[in-house]
Amino acid sequence: xxxxxxxxxxxxxxxxxPIPNPAVAAGQSLEVVVSATDAExxxxxxxxxxxxxxxxxxxLGNGTGVIRAAPGPAERGNFVLTVRATDQGNGxxxxxxxxxxxxxxxxxxxxxxxxxxxxxRRLALVGEELVVPVHVT
Numbered sequence: 001x002x003x004x005x006x007x008x009x010x011x012x013x014x015x016x017x018p019i020p021n022p023a024v025a026a027g028q029s030l031e032v033v034v035s036a037t038d039a040e041x042x043x044x045x046x047x048x049x050x051x052x053x054x055x056x057x058x059x060l061g062n063g064t065g066v067i068r069a070a071p072g073p074a075e076r077g078n079f080v081l082t083v084r085a086t087d088q089g090n091g092x093x094x095x096x097x098x099x100x101x102x103x104x105x106x107x108x109x110x111x112x113x114x115x116x117x118x119x120x121r122r123l124a125l126v127g128e129e130l131v132v133p134v135h136v137t
Contacts, residue, residue, distance in 0.1 A: 036085030
């Protein structure tokens, strides 16, 4: 009588390296290198969601990529970006796993006037509280 041992290939999700929250001044440019690793040394596809209009992302195809940001004067604010790394499921697309890291990209403009978003029309009723949200950036 023999002993049979089945060796299964366990697919672990990729790990995206932590990214500190970078800041860039309006009129300047910034490059943020992102990277991810896979325990099985598989090929990873990198994507970034939440990119503002002044930023681009290039997946270099080797587990790294570059976010380039160059905000203009009207493009200040905090932008939440998520870097996602997806493996190939060890050859089985249905078994593909992903890992992600979220961080904040800040576009700064020193001494800029605050911007008040336009107020929507409201109807006030006698005896009712009127609440008007005001958004300022």
